[in-house]
Amino acid sequence: MSEAAFVFPNDAHVAWSIMIVLYPYLTGLVAGAFVVSALYHVFHRQALQPVARLALVTSLCFCAFATVPLLLHLHRPERAFNVMITPSGTSAMAGFGFIYSLYMLVLIVEVWLVFRPELAALGQTRPGLSGVAYRCLSLGVKHVSDGARLMDNRVTHALALIGIPIACVLHGYVGFLFGAVKANPWWSTALMPVIFLISAIVSGIGGLILLYLFSSWWRRVPADLECVRALAKYLWMFLVGAVVLELLEIVHMAYEASGEWNVIAALIRDRLRVSYGIIQLGIGSMIPLLILPLVFLPRLGRRGLVFVSGLASLLVLIQVFAMRWNVVIGGQMFSKSFRGFVTYHVEWLGREGLLAAGMVLLLPLIALTVAARLLPLWSEAEPAPGLPPRL
Numbered sequence: 001m002s003e004a005a006f007v008f009p010n011d012a013h014v015a016w017s018i019m020i021v022l023y024p025y026l027t028g029l030v031a032g033a034f035v036v037s038a039l040y041h042v043f044h045r046q047a048l049q050p051v052a053r054l055a056l057v058t059s060l061c062f063c064a065f066a067t068v069p070l071l072l073h074l075h076r077p078e079r080a081f082n083v084m085i086t087p088s089g090t091s092a093m094a095g096f097g098f099i100y101s102l103y104m105l106v107l108i109v110e111v112w113l114v115f116r117p118e119l120a121a122l123g124q125t126r127p128g129l130s131g132v133a134y135r136c137l138s139l140g141v142k143h144v145s146d147g148a149r150l151m152d153n154r155v156t157h158a159l160a161l162i163g164i165p166i167a168c169v170l171h172g173y174v175g176f177l178f179g180a181v182k183a184n185p186w187w188s189t190a191l192m193p194v195i196f197l198i199s200a201i202v203s204g205i206g207g208l209i210l211l212y213l214f215s216s217w218w219r220r221v222p223a224d225l226e227c228v229r230a231l232a233k234y235l236w237m238f239l240v241g242a243v244v245l246e247l248l249e250i251v252h253m254a255y256e257a258s259g260e261w262n263v264i265a266a267l268i269r270d271r272l273r274v275s276y277g278i279i280q281l282g283i284g285s286m287i288p289l290l291i292l293p294l295v296f297l298p299r300l301g302r303r304g305l306v307f308v309s310g311l312a313s314l315l316v317l318i319q320v321f322a323m324r325w326n327v328v329i330g331g332q333m334f335s336k337s338f339r340g341f342v343t344y345h346v347e348w349l350g351r352e353g354l355l356a357a358g359m360v361l362l363l364p365l366i367a368l369t370v371a372a373r374l375l376p377l378w379s380e381a382e383p384a385p386g387l388p389p390r391l
Contacts, residue, residue, distance in 0.1 A: 014332045014344040017352040019069035021328045022360055024174040024196060025203070025321055026066045029364075031171040032204010033059040034107075034163055036231070041160040047230035051212050053377045056114060058211060059167075059204075060107045061367040067100070068360050072351050092180070096173055103166045110159040112137075113152045117144040118376045137374075171200040178327060185260035186267065186331040191249045195323075198242040203320040205235045206313035213310050215372070225305060229295050232309040236292035239316060243285045246323070263338040271333050271341055276326045284319020288312040 037055035040048040048055075071077040084101070087094035112119075120142055123135035144152070175196030178187040209231050216223040250268070253261055268276055292312050294300055300308070334341050347353035371377075 014329060014342060016328055016332060017073065018325075018329075018346060018354070018357050019073040019352050019360075021321070021324045022069040022357055023066065024171070024200075024328075025324050026062055026069065026360075026364070027171050027174060028196070028200030028203045028320060028324075029207050030059050030063045030066055030204070031167040031197070031200040032202065032206075033062065033208055034167045034204070035201050036205060036208055036234075038160045038164050038167075039234075041157055042164065045230065047226045050224045050227045050378075051208055051231070053114060053375075054212060054215070055208055056107070056111055057371050057375060057377060058208060058364075058368060060111050061371060062364040063100075063104055063107055064367060065360065065363045068363065069357075072356060072360070092173060092177055096170075099166065099170055099173065103163065103170050106159050106163045106166060110156055110163065112139075113156050113159070115375050116141060116152060117149060120144050122376075133374075168197055172197040178331070181331075183336060184331050185253075185258070186264055186334075187327070189249055189253075191245055192327075195242065195245045195249065198238060198245060199320050199323055202235065202238045202242050202316055205231055205238065206316035206320075209235065209309050209313040210317070211368075213306060215377075219378075221378075222302070223306065225302060228305055228309050232292055232295040232305070232312065235309075235312065235316065236289070236295070239285070239288055239292070243281075243289065246280075246285075260338055263334050267330060267334055267341070272326050272330050275322050276330070280319055280322040280326060284315050284322055288315050288319070 033055045036048060037052055037059065039045045040052035040055075067080075071080060074080060083091065083094045084097040087097070116138060119134050119138035123131055123138050124142060125131070126134055172193040175193035178184075178196075179189055179192030181187045209228065212228070212231075213223055253264060291308050294308050295305060329344050332342070333344060349355055
């Protein structure tokens with residue numbers, strides 16, 4: 001009998017496309033970058049001072065576009081605000097709307113407090129429209145006294161402290177949504193929220209390492225080796241946790257050997273052989289796990305440290321994207337009959353095609369580039385001859 005005969009009619013197509021893959025990927029970068037910022041502002045990890053501002057602004061830029069994939073996936077995107085206008089107390093999606101709004105507010109206020117002294121100074125020194133723009137960004141503040149700076153630091157510390165659980169809930173809720181689907185054995189696991197959260201921190205740290213290395217190269221300023229080494233160490237530690245949890249999930253399913261294990265084993269062995277076995281576990285997990293311990297060696301030189309941390313970060317970003325793909329798309333590739341599979345073909349064009357997905361990924365990077373021109377992301381003592389002039 002043909003394979004299609006075992007697929008229910010309502011399972012013939014994959015409903016959640018690559019846009020639903022991008023959504024948890026972007027929110028993961030948001031949460032991970034904010035955790036790095038909080039490590040400096042809350043836990044006073046001085047080694048992360050060179051990337052503290054970059055991490056905060058990166059989190060804000062990616063958070064601003066985190067919901068774009070959902071809007072592109074909706075057939076009626078103008079109805080997106082209904083989850084907040086007429087919320088349901090039992091709807092996880094409605095709860096996300098309020099959590100996202102609160103997190104966005106915390107980010108905006110924290111970014112403004114961190115950059116307020118520089119914005120006020122630039123508003124008084126820059127001529128023309130740029131000066132007007134900075135005065136608007138500083139909300140008319142002309143001078144920030146030492147006492148005001150001390151108060152700003154205290155409020156920033158408090159906001160970063162509050163933002164940590166909000167960021168964790170923001171992304172852990174995505175795993176909660178998938179884990180709560182009882183009818184899908186590939187999703188329905190108590191580890192799903194934790195796996196999403198840990199992998200989010202991994203992707204945020206990896207993305208921040210690449211952004212910092214690229215920005216240092218672009219500005220022709222040597223990257224701070226202690227900062228890169230500290231980020232790489234955090235990356236390795238969180239990656240160990242993420243990979244262990246992912247493997248524990250599969251091992252537990254295999255050991256339990258429930259009635260659905262046959263279809264899950266076939267899914268991993270056949271349909272997800274490349275994306276899961278080769279890309280997620282092999283290239284994206286094992287290689288970074290093997291090369292990142294090199295950063296613990298004190299004799300590792302500058303070039304070696306930059307190469308190892310940059311390569312591992314790139315592979316980790318690929319691994320996390322593959323993980324999101326395998327969860328979202330893989331969970332829709334077998335029928336509810338547990339006896340048949342469907343095929344997902346990615347389109348190049350269209351609202352949910354690869355071109356649109358690439359543009360969505362570029363939007364926060366464009367916003368970050370604009371923010372780098374407007375905001376002093378780097379300390380004034382650091383020369384930046386290659387930095388493009390700010391507006």
